[in-house]
Amino acid sequence: EEERIAAEEAEAAKKAEEERIAAEEAAVAAKKAEEERIATEEAEAAKKAEEERIAEEAAEAAKKAEEERIAAEEAAVAAKKAEEERIAAEEAEAANKPEEAAVAASKVVEDRVVDEEEEASREKVDEKNASEKETGLGIATDSDQDAKANETQTEVSPSIAEEKDNQSTKSKSVVPPDQPSTDCETNQDEESASHQDRKCYTLDELKKPIEGVEWSKRENYLSDTDFISHFGMERSVFKDLALWRRQVAKKKLGIF
Numbered sequence: 001e002e003e004r005i006a007a008e009e010a011e012a013a014k015k016a017e018e019e020r021i022a023a024e025e026a027a028v029a030a031k032k033a034e035e036e037r038i039a040t041e042e043a044e045a046a047k048k049a050e051e052e053r054i055a056e057e058a059a060e061a062a063k064k065a066e067e068e069r070i071a072a073e074e075a076a077v078a079a080k081k082a083e084e085e086r087i088a089a090e091e092a093e094a095a096n097k098p099e100e101a102a103v104a105a106s107k108v109v110e111d112r113v114v115d116e117e118e119e120a121s122r123e124k125v126d127e128k129n130a131s132e133k134e135t136g137l138g139i140a141t142d143s144d145q146d147a148k149a150n151e152t153q154t155e156v157s158p159s160i161a162e163e164k165d166n167q168s169t170k171s172k173s174v175v176p177p178d179q180p181s182t183d184c185e186t187n188q189d190e191e192s193a194s195h196q197d198r199k200c201y202t203l204d205e206l207k208k209p210i211e212g213v214e215w216s217k218r219e220n221y222l223s224d225t226d227f228i229s230h231f232g233m234e235r236s237v238f239k240d241l242a243l244w245r246r247q248v249a250k251k252k253l254g255i256f
Contacts, residue, residue: 034244
């Protein structure tokens with residue numbers, strides 16, 4: 001009999017140790033998951049900041065290119081005006097020379113005008129090609145943005161549909177609970193202070209859907225006495241715990 005009792009005690013101690021180890025592993029896993037989530041959010045924020053920086057740099061480069069183009073056009077206009085004034089001066093000077101000199105000067109002027117017209121024609125062609133290239137890049141960028149928006153919408157839509165299905169399933173599976181606890185305290189936490197008329201339920205009742213009970217915050221529907229009994233602490237202490245610790249405690253009670 002003593003050996004049997006000793007064996008039972010050893011088995012109970014072993015089981016308790018296994019449960020403790022499992023609880024610690026669950027807590028570590030929850031902590032790791034929370035850290036990974038935070039790291040993902042930080043990486044996403046860094047990526048967004050980098051994209052904004054690149055966009056700002058691109059806008060600044062485009063602005064600078066536009067300013068350079070305007071300055072080049074103004075310089076070209078000024079150079080053209082100066083050339084016209086010079087040609088006019090040469091023509092006026094040639095008018096005072098003999099006829100042969102005037103003819104030669106006129107020919108020089110005509111040749112220069114032809115060269116200028118050819119140069120202007122080439123500049124127009126280059127500007128047209130550059131404009132077409134910029135327009136093509138703009139269209140490509142808009143197309144890329146539209147494609148990204150469509151991909152994002154495609155990824156989000158299934159999640160929204162799944163969430164709606166889950167909500168619909170929950171609403172269909174709601175059943176009237178047994179008589180709620182009548183010893184409910186009204187001094188719940190700050191989050192539920194505006195619902196003084198809220199009913200309280202036992203832990204077993206909160207393990208199934210109840211109409212009017214917020215599923216993710218079922219611990220708020222325990223009476224103060226039951227809350228301390230099950231969680232081993234008051235609401236204010238529980239509220240100050242890390243998120244992953246609160247989740248582990250709720251999982252142990254079956255209301256996570």
